[in-house]
Amino acid sequence: MATMQQVADRAGVSIATVSFVVNGTKYVTPATTDRVKAAMRELKFRGNVVARALASRRTRIIALLFPTTGNRFSPTTSEFFMSAAQRASERGYHLVLWPVDPAGDDLDDLVSGGLVDGVILMEVRMDDPRVAVLTDLEVPFTLIGRTRDSAGLPFVDIDFETTIVDSVDHLTALGHRRFGLVLEDIEGTPMAGYAPHLRAESTFRELVAERGLAGTVVYAGAGSEGGRGAAEALLTADPELSAVLVMKDDSAGGLLVGLFDAGRRVPEDVSVLSIASSAANADQHYPRLSTMLAPGRELGTRAADALIEQLDGTSADLPHFLLPCTLRTAESTAAAPAR
Amino acid sequence: MATMQQVADRAGVSIATVSFVVNGTKYVTPATTDRVKAAMRELKFRGNVVARALASRRTRIIALLFPTTGNRFSPTTSEFFMSAAQRASERGYHLVLWPVDPAGDDLDDLVSGGLVDGVILMEVRMDDPRVAVLTDLEVPFTLIGRTRDSAGLPFVDIDFETTIVDSVDHLTALGHRRFGLVLEDIEGTPMAGYAPHLRAESTFRELVAERGLAGTVVYAGAGSEGGRGAAEALLTADPELSAVLVMKDDSAGGLLVGLFDAGRRVPEDVSVLSIASSAANADQHYPRLSTMLAPGRELGTRAADALIEQLDGTSADLPHFLLPCTLRTAESTAAAPAR
DNA sequence: GTGAAAGCGCTAACAG
DNA sequence: CTGTTAGCGCTTTCAC
Numbered sequence: 001m002a003t004m005q006q007v008a009d010r011a012g013v014s015i016a017t018v019s020f021v022v023n024g025t026k027y028v029t030p031a032t033t034d035r036v037k038a039a040m041r042e043l044k045f046r047g048n049v050v051a052r053a054l055a056s057r058r059t060r061i062i063a064l065l066f067p068t069t070g071n072r073f074s075p076t077t078s079e080f081f082m083s084a085a086q087r088a089s090e091r092g093y094h095l096v097l098w099p100v101d102p103a104g105d106d107l108d109d110l111v112s113g114g115l116v117d118g119v120i121l122m123e124v125r126m127d128d129p130r131v132a133v134l135t136d137l138e139v140p141f142t143l144i145g146r147t148r149d150s151a152g153l154p155f156v157d158i159d160f161e162t163t164i165v166d167s168v169d170h171l172t173a174l175g176h177r178r179f180g181l182v183l184e185d186i187e188g189t190p191m192a193g194y195a196p197h198l199r200a201e202s203t204f205r206e207l208v209a210e211r212g213l214a215g216t217v218v219y220a221g222a223g224s225e226g227g228r229g230a231a232e233a234l235l236t237a238d239p240e241l242s243a244v245l246v247m248k249d250d251s252a253g254g255l256l257v258g259l260f261d262a263g264r265r266v267p268e269d270v271s272v273l274s275i276a277s278s279a280a281n282a283d284q285h286y287p288r289l290s291t292m293l294a295p296g297r298e299l300g301t302r303a304a305d306a307l308i309e310q311l312d313g314t315s316a317d318l319p320h321f322l323l324p325c326t327l328r329t330a331e332s333t334a335a336a337p338a339r
Numbered sequence: 340m341a342t343m344q345q346v347a348d349r350a351g352v353s354i355a356t357v358s359f360v361v362n363g364t365k366y367v368t369p370a371t372t373d374r375v376k377a378a379m380r381e382l383k384f385r386g387n388v389v390a391r392a393l394a395s396r397r398t399r400i401i402a403l404l405f406p407t408t409g410n411r412f413s414p415t416t417s418e419f420f421m422s423a424a425q426r427a428s429e430r431g432y433h434l435v436l437w438p439v440d441p442a443g444d445d446l447d448d449l450v451s452g453g454l455v456d457g458v459i460l461m462e463v464r465m466d467d468p469r470v471a472v473l474t475d476l477e478v479p480f481t482l483i484g485r486t487r488d489s490a491g492l493p494f495v496d497i498d499f500e501t502t503i504v505d506s507v508d509h510l511t512a513l514g515h516r517r518f519g520l521v522l523e524d525i526e527g528t529p530m531a532g533y534a535p536h537l538r539a540e541s542t543f544r545e546l547v548a549e550r551g552l553a554g555t556v557v558y559a560g561a562g563s564e565g566g567r568g569a570a571e572a573l574l575t576a577d578p579e580l581s582a583v584l585v586m587k588d589d590s591a592g593g594l595l596v597g598l599f600d601a602g603r604r605v606p607e608d609v610s611v612l613s614i615a616s617s618a619a620n621a622d623q624h625y626p627r628l629s630t631m632l633a634p635g636r637e638l639g640t641r642a643a644d645a646l647i648e649q650l651d652g653t654s655a656d657l658p659h660f661l662l663p664c665t666l667r668t669a670e671s672t673a674a675a676p677a678r
Numbered sequence: 679g680t681g682a683a684a685g686c687g688c689t690a691a692c693a694g
Numbered sequence: 695c696t697g698t699t700a701g702c703g704c705t706t707t708c709a710c
Binding site: 679680681682683684685686687688689690691692693694 | 695696697698699700701702703704705706707708709710
């Protein structure tokens with residue numbers, strides 16, 4: 001592993017000059033630049049990231065924090081990760097996914113000492129303790145998600161409020177008046193207080209009350225079984241229900257089965273709409289599930305941009321970016337023959 | 340951010356002494372130790388990871404490389420990640436997931452300069468170029484997976500050969516003689532040469548030939564549609580087929596639908612067995628899919644152990660650890676009433 | 679048992 | 695335009 005000094009010696013220049021051509025920090029004559037570059041090539045110089053970080057107090061690495069416990073890695077999560085990573089890469093940064101305790105306890109040693117220039121938080125809870133830790137540590141950060149009071153925080157998030165309204169609007173236009181909402185049961189888990197659920201639920205409740213619609217909320221357990229249970233609970237609470245919003249990918253299949261078992265045909269008797277899910281997920285079902293697609297890639301990109309602009313000082317204002325899910329109905333692209 | 344020197348001043352000792360108590364490198368009197376620790380607490384000393392890394396040439400960070408393109412983040416992938424991270428944490432390391440070009444081109448600048456002490460490769464192809472790059476860089480690494488010739492490499496992997504044999508054994512015991520195998524179509528993608536597929540396929544072909552069984556292999560496209568197409572292709576090639584192995588989670592549902600549409604009842608007419616998948620995936624189906632469960636957590640743990648032992652010099656021998664998938668039938672735990 | 683001091687490899691003034 | 699040099703914060707001999 002060649003050092004910068006060795007390259008300098010080889011090229012017959014000073015170490016500073018090498019540094020300048022490596023970083024483009026200052027103008028260097030084409031002639032010397034060439035000599036330096038040749039030396040670098042010959043010595044296979046790669047540069048020591050750690051030394052550079054110590055001297056410059058920046059690593060050009062940003063971390064996306066992922067809770068070590070609780071939430072699984074959904075396709076949408078994956079979209080956040082991959083798109084943010086790609087954007088970071090385009091802007092000269094590296095993005096790594098860092099598993100961190102949801103309480104934020106092990107955050108200090110990681111982030112302090114300048115191992116990463118900034119972090120992106122995901123899977124945000126209403127009163128996420130990591131925000132306080134990060135603030136205290138004085139590490140630049142951006143949220144994918146929102147805490148209860150996020151006015152002073154930089155964030156990008158799905159606009160769950162609009163998404164729910166749009167969903168209900170869509171179904172109302174189809175003639176539905178009696179709704180159900182299926183959420184994950186996270187009470188008592190480390191992910192309790194998960195903001196998307198809470199926002200979806202309260203928006204839903206307010207909306208149905210406001211419009212004089214029927215609205216039943218149930219919390220489902222894991223997998224198909226949870227979905228079947230949800231169907232049963234829903235129909236017990238409101239046998240007349242005709243539209244269900246489901247925000248729980250792994251139970252969507254079970255929900256359909258449960259509705260079928262209860263003598264409801266989908267979509268003739270009951271419409272089912274998956275909320276904040278992904279195309280990959282919708283496509284696993286047959287007929288394909290109508291879905292409010294989460295704008296995962298767009299938000300991941302935006303989050304990376306927001307953080308990097310904060311780091312580079314490119315932009316001064318706090319990003320507050322909300323994007324609703326977009327409707328993709330089962331029919332719009334499904335080339336599926338009727339079963 | 341307090342520095343070690345500040346702590347030393349506060350405690351009235353030298354910086355070396357602080358270093359000794361922080362790292363436990365040398366014996367320090369309980370009395371001084373206490374003074375130092377008190378000073379650390381008062382100054383909220385956290386230590387600069389980067390400076391330590393530069394001086395000691397180790398970061399105690401290991402990276403799990405994830406291809407930026409091609410393969411999605413499956414539940415099994417997630418298990419590798421989370422379990423390896425947990426094990427690393429238990430052994431005093433941090434594990435991060437690093438998105439890297441599958442060709443290994445951007446590997447140099449990351450890994451050189453000692454940003455990470457070692458790496459774990461996943462999603463390994465038969466002739467994975469990353470292996471050469473890493474070898475060239477002299478970075479310690481371990482594979483989750485195997486290249487074509489992995490005798491000289493440290494690896495842990497699913498024992499696909501045994502898994503396929505066990506699967507066919509199981510189904511043969513149930514009376515099946517005519518098999519199908521559904522694989523993902525990755526020809527021409529960056530993940531072409533993905534080892535699990537190739538091993539599963541060749542083992543399957545050899546096995547059916549050897550035993551005089553019928554064996555049809557088809558490659559499926561994405562999602563439910565791909566699964567339905569696979570069912571059709573399978574039954575066209577062998578209308579008498581009665582057992583299908585499917586190694587493609589997102590198409591399993593579609594496969595069932597396709598079989599149903601073709602007038603085959605599952606499991607009465609055709610048995611379906613999902614290969615190297617996860618419980619979470621199996622549980623999304625109803626009735627639950629019989630599955631050869633991938634030992635994701637065990638392998639993730641083993642991979643972390645193998646790499647860390649290599650780094651710490653704890654163990655000298657090359658780990659070559661293979662673990663087959665374990666059968667979980669639809670009936671064994673499903674409390675589901677017949678539909 | 680504790681301290682002094684020489685780096686680790688690079689950045690960034692400041693001179694020239 | 696290029697070189698000198700003083701750190702960045704910590705580890706680690708080697709003395710005392």
